[in-house]
Amino acid sequence: MNASHARRQHAAWSTVRRSPYVTVRTRLLTAVVLLGALTVLIAGAAAYALQMQSTDERIDRSLRRAVEVLHIVADDGPTPETAADAEFGSVEQLLNEAVRRHGLTENQGVIALLDGVPRWLTSDLVMSSIEVLHLEDDDELIELLGTVSSDAPVELRTVETTTAQYRLVAVPVTITGDPRSGLFVVAVDRSAEIARLSSTYLTYATVALGSLLVITVVAWFVVGRLLSPVRLLRDTARRITESDLSERITVSGTDDLSDLAATVNAMLDRLENAFGSQRELLDDVGHELRTPLTIVRGHLELMNPRDVEDVLAVQALALDELDRMHRLVDDLMTLATADRPDFVRLAPTDIGRLTDDVLDKARGLGERHWQITARADVVLLVDSQRITQAWLQLIANAVSVSAPGTRIRIGSELRAGRVRLWVHDQGPGVPVEEEQRIFERFHRGRADRAGRRSEGAGLGLPIVAAIAAAHRGRVRLERWPAHAGPGAVFLLDLPAVHIVHTPRVERAELVEHR
Structure with missing residues (x-):
């Protein structure tokens, strides 16, 4: 019975494909001619x-x-x-x-x-x-x-x-x-x-038929020219394949259809970028996951099962690599859900208290000289957990590129209707040639002064950028003045939504708590 149903459905689809093809140009031309004929007929009959x-x-x-x-x-x-x-x-x-x-x-x-x-x-x-x-x-x-x-x-x-x-x-x-x-x-x-x-209106009918013929010829060329972007769109869509998204529609004119062609070109740009990013992501993920798998496989092949110490060493290495793979998958899941409406859950948050809490959590990341340079005593509508995640990621990057005992400053301030959260380290800074790439996925900066590279898969800063974008803000690297010594400043710049100033008593309590 299923085979019979499939045959009937295939026959139905074949019938649909063999049905007469009527172009939009023909439909519009028919409508124009019929409307003109109806107008002439009604006007002539009434007259x-x-x-x-x-x-x-x-x-x-x-x-x-x-x-x-x-x-x-x-x-x-x-x-x-x-x-x-x-x-x-x-x-x-x-x-x-x-x-x-x-x-x-x-x-x-x-x-x-x-x-x-x-x-x-x-x-x-x-x-x-x-x-x-x-x-x-x-x-x-x-x-x-x-x-x-x-x-x-x-x-x-x-x-x-x-x-x-x-x-x-x-x-x-x-x-x-x-x-x-x-x-x-x-x-x-x-x-x-x-x-x-009647003789007079016979002449009128003759002139009307001639006019309809002229209208038909003119409308054929005018409609064809107006619909040329649609034909170009159809031809371009036919030439587009999964591996080639480089085709674009030639845009000429300033009418709605030309605007449609420009919009489709912009959509194709986004699709090409999205597919390119997807392929790049798959390549990078394959590379990042292949490396720990190769390491674990190589050590397992060389492991001596009779040597307890060797087994324990390989076990520790395998667990460490699996933890790294787990972190990579978590980061990818975070980036994959960044465009969902529930990625951030906004709630009134005391930015000054959040600054203190982030500093308390950052102390365990490394032996540094921690300092709060400014505190915004306001209540804003943000997702405190996501902001904490992004802020700590910037601090973790600062710890990874700075030496023990150096100073790391964090702070927050309200300026011109926006809230600014920053992290300032005394590391080697970011080379000029890498400033445009540090927020790309799987990009890891060059070694620091001690010859170390930052740990991770290169997804930390892209996650920070996604969190900032979800708050309709942005993250950027601030150029540190040369006379102030080495270091870099990463700044979270967010719109100050639903600002509610805290009472003076709470600000005093915050100062005492600090």
Whole structure:
């Protein structure tokens, strides 16, 4: 069953790998084109609907004006050229005057019917070069208008025939004393107006498609240029191997993606340094552990098991080497946990009392002339155990490079919002060429004046640096003035967090205790 499940899972992964590959460039380009097309479509549809509404309103206004003109003609009466009377005496006379005096616009026509028969037509008028509508040519429309009764209401209506769609107004005309009935009709070819509007928006659609094509081409190059750091990142990531982290991304520009490329380069720098440090650490640890193992193995091979003294000597040597290996492992564990949040546990600590306690513990490290040169009587938020560990490590280094009877000074002070803890010895000092390397792992300084080398694996100062960094501080070597004699000053420089000054009585007790 497990084999079957593995085969199915392998098949699923194979399917995923064979799935179509869509690049980010294609996705962004598709989104840009779709968004542009949607914008053009919405804008065009909204503009078309508004223009359609505006066209219908314009047609209706022109038809209402035609009705008003008819009323004006009826009120004003015939002109002196057409009749001598002040009023129209017949329907025929009124319709003739109304048609003659009506001004037509493009795609508009006028016709007057007398007893259902077309009598006055658009073609009877003298027109300009505009294209007017000849209603008399549409037999269906004439037949429909012939059915309009003399008492029909005057209203705007839409009439559709096989020829066109009309928007028209039909006004029945009657005059007292004249038994005949007339019909004054003004119509607009709405289908022609809509066709003209549609032609305009067909041009708009053509221009919009051309614009989308231009946008697509421009976006293809712009998106490609914007995503070039991502492609470089992909190609660089493919070229990076476990043994070669030297590849970097070429950064050009000041945008977010260029910043991403710079950030990835910085990450690769850190990874390369971390892997280099890891390899160096493994090499150094292998060397440091191989040495005591070789010593123990060599002595065991040469040991005479029948010689009790030889056995005891080899036993003592083996235990000593095992203790050294144990210290090395402890130091490595300390450095390995230095980046953990719980590496330091901050608590209010009396720095003055801590200075005295460290001096009391340092007296057992060697026969030296011990002295406290300054004491900071403040309470700070630090990890007293880690600070004690780092301070004693600096003191142990001072003891290892100084001669018995020489002076070793320690002290603490508060200055400019920082607390400074130091160790000053009268040893040979640190050569200038080693100042930059003394805080490296497994680095051990050159022999002192007595020809001795400091004991240990070279992890003491790196541990001190890790403790200082965990307190957001640093450890450094202070250059001792030449006129003051030989020696070196190692300084722990830490931020003074949550400073609480101790009462004067406690300071007096500290002085008396000292």
